[in-house]
Amino acid sequence: MDIHLHDEMEQRIFDELSKMTIIDAHEHLRPEAEFIKAPMDWAWLLQYVINDMVAAGFEGGVYFPYSEGLSPREKWEKLKPFWPAVKHGQFARIMLLGLKEWFGVTDLNEQTIEHLDREVRRQQRAGFYKEALVRKCGIGKVISNGKTWEGYDHDFMRVIVNIPQIVCQKQLREFEQKMGRTIRSVAQLEEALAEYVERAVAAGCVGFKTVVQPVPPLPQGIAPLVQHIIDNPAIPSEAQRQQLASWVHRRCLDAIRGKDKIVAAHAGTYADLSSHPVNFYALMEEYRDIQFDLFHMGIPLTRETGNIAKHLPNVIVNLNGAALTSQHMFEAGLQEWLDFVPVNKVIGFGGDYQWMPQLVWGHLQIMRESFAKVFAARIRRGMIDFDASIDVLRQWLWDNPKRYYRV
Numbered sequence: 548m549d550i551h552l553h554d555e556m557e558q559r560i561f562d563e564l565s566k567m568t569i570i571d572a573h574e575h576l577r578p579e580a581e582f583i584k585a586p587m588d589w590a591w592l593l594q595y596v597i598n599d600m601v602a603a604g605f606e607g608g609v610y611f612p613y614s615e616g617l618s619p620r621e622k623w624e625k626l627k628p629f630w631p632a633v634k635h636g637q638f639a640r641i642m643l644l645g646l647k648e649w650f651g652v653t654d655l656n657e658q659t660i661e662h663l664d665r666e667v668r669r670q671q672r673a674g675f676y677k678e679a680l681v682r683k684c685g686i687g688k689v690i691s692n693g694k695t696w697e698g699y700d701h702d703f704m705r706v707i708v709n710i711p712q713i714v715c716q717k718q719l720r721e722f723e724q725k726m727g728r729t730i731r732s733v734a735q736l737e738e739a740l741a742e743y744v745e746r747a748v749a750a751g752c753v754g755f756k757t758v759v760q761p762v763p764p765l766p767q768g769i770a771p772l773v774q775h776i777i778d779n780p781a782i783p784s785e786a787q788r789q790q791l792a793s794w795v796h797r798r799c800l801d802a803i804r805g806k807d808k809i810v811a812a813h814a815g816t817y818a819d820l821s822s823h824p825v826n827f828y829a830l831m832e833e834y835r836d837i838q839f840d841l842f843h844m845g846i847p848l849t850r851e852t853g854n855i856a857k858h859l860p861n862v863i864v865n866l867n868g869a870a871l872t873s874q875h876m877f878e879a880g881l882q883e884w885l886d887f888v889p890v891n892k893v894i895g896f897g898g899d900y901q902w903m904p905q906l907v908w909g910h911l912q913i914m915r916e917s918f919a920k921v922f923a924a925r926i927r928r929g930m931i932d933f934d935a936s937i938d939v940l941r942q943w944l945w946d947n948p949k950r951y952y953r954v
């Protein structure tokens with residue numbers, strides 16, 4: 548479970564990385580005031596591990612850790628049968644590194660979950676974000692994907708907000724409520740989308756976030772379809788939803804254009820490949836004056852994702868969350884990217900956690916380990932030297948996120 552380095556060069560790179568102040572370029576962490584009052588127990592530490600448990604057969608769903616009405620012990624009783632199936636995987640490894648560092652715990656069992664439970668609640672206190680992120684991890688700035696821009700300390704934690712997803716009447720009504728205005732026509736929706744962008748920028752957001760998805764060219768006369776979801780609760784067909792998503796994205800991108808804000812996009816990681824980065828290529832090519840950041844290395848589509856960044860000057864790529872899935876896939880993909888993606892277009896780290904800043908530690912440690920292995924292998928092959936390796940890593944972990952996100 549611990550970090551394993553095999554030679555002096557790997558160790559040197561790892562040690563250098565451990566001293567570096569970095570930008571954590573992607574989290575979903577809530578404002579600290581929300582963290583403090585959330586009804587937490589030990590199971591909240593499972594964030595990604597629960598997905599593996601569900602894949603392994605647990606029927607309680609991925610939101611089970613946050614369910615109320617069950618005692619911490621009862622939650623463990625339900626999850627326990629699935630722990631052996633997932634405990635040697637990458638999600639669990641990263642969590643366990645954090646549990647060891649923060650709580651001295653190396654496994655989940657009846658005794659350790661009680662200890663975790665007590666300690667997790669004790670850590671729900673003012674100032675804990677900085678303890679966990681700044682003092683433990685050397686993080687200088689965090690970019691969090693907020694549900695809203697409200698409630699954040701906009702100096703330490705900068706915010707990106709989602710491009711609204713509006714492909715049916717229910718989503719339209721939610722957006723109406725959020726904006727506090729009535730939307731009964733296509734023109735009113737268009738105005739509200741532009742106003743949303745304006746408000747986010749005025750509130751200090753550093754960018755916007757979406758998910759790469761099919762965004763087909765708009766057909767002539769899309770207005771009646773937009774009006775249709777304003778007037779009708781029926782869910783549109785798959786093809787219509789894609790056209791609506793395409794229309795909403797274009798209206799938002801038109802509003803973002805000229806504001807010097809980046810658009811980040813979740814890429815890869817869904818098994819159905821709906822977030823295949825190639826689906827988004829034409830849109831990013833069309834909006835060449837907007838900077839896009841493709842997230843998660845596009846895992847498992849690392850080649851396709853890197854290849855887009857190789858060809859489109861306005862697309863950068865982000866390693867956040869990529870090693871969460873598989874460190875081996877991550878290292879292989881990164882070795883290839885170093886062959887063909889310019890190093891000024893890569894952002895190096897993002898923890899991708901929602902609630903528990905304690906988990907960032909394990910993720911950062913395995914990134915340091917992987918960076919050490921990948922660069923040491925290139926040094927051994929005579930492709931780069933130590934100083935140049937550290938220079939590239941500093942660009943990825945500080946200079947590039949600072950420049951592209953203007954934090």
Ligand SMILES: [Zn+2]
Nearest residue numbers: 573574575899
């Ligand atoms: Zn994320």
